[in-house]
Amino acid sequence: MFKSILSLVVLVFSITSIADELSGIDVKSSVFTNSIEESKYPLHIVEDQSITDVNSLGENLENLPGVSNADYGPAIGQPVIRGLGGSRTKVMLNNDIVNSLMHLSADHLNNVNIQEISHIEILRGPSSIFAGSGASGGIVNVVTNVISGDKYQNNLTSYDYYSVNNGFGHNVTVKRNMFNTNFFFNINNKKLKNHNLPDGTKLESTLWKRTLANSDYKDQNMIVGISVPQTWGYLGFSFENNDGNYGIPFHAEDEEEEEHEEEEEHRVHSKVESETYTVKGQINTIPIFNSMDFSLVDSNAFIREHEEGHNASLDSNMTAISGKFNLDNDSYERRFLVEYSRTKSPMDDAYIPPSISYDRSISYFQRNIGKPYELDMAVRYESNSRDQKIQRYGDTSLNIGTSLLYRLSESTNLYLGYSHVSRSPNIAELFANGKHGPTQRYERGNNQLSREVSRGAEIGLTTEYKDFDIDLRVYDNDINNYIYLKDRTTSTAGKTDADWRQKDATFKGYELSISKSYNIANGLLQAKLSTDDVSAVFDDDTYVPRVNPAKTVLSLQFDNQNNESFVTDLVYVDNQGDFSSIETKTNSYVGLDMRYTRDLRLAGSNMRISLFGQNLTNSSQRNHASMVKDEVPLPGVSIGLQLSMDYDL
8 A cells, every 4th residue: 555655646746846836825624614714613723832742632622612531541531522432523633534543442542643733623513414423422633734735934843841740752843845845854752650649649448649550651753744735736745653652550559660660561551553654635626626635544553452461452454535525606615525444453362353344435515605694514425334254244324414503693693503423333342352451341342233323403602792702502412322331240350341232312411601801911811711511311311421520611811912821721620420330429629720831032943931730739630531530540730841942944
């Protein structure tokens, strides 16, 4: 596959050498439109200044309304949208499918590097229909500048330090434009030791701890990219390599074990390796359509879990092809999307047997633009198959979605959305049979599982009232054949027995945010209060397991004319008393995060100094969405420093 990709790159680059001059095309990425700024949907945009280098993807997003985090240690944090995570929240990279083992289990790394991010798009609820299977909760689209149609102008070097785990990070990015061609190079690494715990944390009923064993993390990542913008479009190629090693913190040995942390035989850990080749481009001179976006991704992700007396590996080889045809005018936007992916999973002594998955889809999306409304319609046909030596699953489905945005006034919008979305079970849910160390389960799949069918409805209102911006969303999501992991009272090989089952469930919730800006002295103060909650109940009135409780966030950001910024996030997470029979209650907590940033001009370059604190209350915190939340508490207070320099070569 790599040879074919390389041949394609050489061929097209040969053509571009006699093509048009650099046009400066502004290439933007968005799930629906070419301009995310124009989107009126339940969409959050997280800019790069708000993204913390060391933290997981889920931790970077967990303070947003309707978004939470499933935490399994410093390296593993999966985004959860409206109570739905894993295979129901689709993580994408520049609108492309990500080859990630996170969809098999929440304890796996999501294989998305958060170093070189332009911004992150979070799309919730029915409006995520265009992304298809795996998006019944929503979409997290990570947008980077690796392949770009804009002329590169700067480079970046940064250093990070974190006190909670005596961690260091170093990131170097070089971006150059030569011969009307963009060249991109990034290398970064980080090394974190076992993190400190809040004072008085108990890992067992009588055992007090200061650090969490096997919570260390080492990672090295390299990205190379090249892209050529032309008047007819653009073409780019990228290669990414990742080599990581993270502890499995469920195994909480005595603190004396820390002295052996560099000796592999004394650590319970997972080793991660991945390679991804991407060809991506756009053609804007094709008949009938305004443009066509295309991508070809070839990726291999590998995880080996090391546990005393047991090693297992999970391997995922994915090839994905997509083409999006765009047809726009002043009154409508139309998208035709064709996607194909093949994922081969040869496992070695793993809890999942070797298997092959095929996913094929054809989608149509249309947005009618009128006054005073916008009407969206989406249809997606899918064909999915999961093949194992002695078992096979196959299914087809038709997914539909519609939404209406009605402008009641210049400052008030009403949003209505509905979707009917199916999700085929993954290979872990179908075929698992063995020990899974990070979750401490002996998992058994169920080849009789049916596809999930989600019927989601949402109503939203955005308005301005006396200089306050108000955003309210209320939703109801009925899921037939909801698939979940059910713990038993028995055990096998020292692990809790658990098998995959399904039952009808209903997810109901709301999201509310109120914000206001104030001109103070020589700066601007922005205040935002947000709260959200979701209730998830089976049809027999029992609670769906591992659903995070309600949270309230007060955010204050002050920017002054001296290029200084002060950000404070005060977070209250309620107790989760609505828990299933296989869980325990999770207590409430209050967290406080702060960041001070100063931009300077030094020797002709831009320098940024950031001083930040996390969990400054040093409160004991547990993540209810995690299967190991009782054994893996969140870190204690941390003080960090980041130095970065943006410069021209």
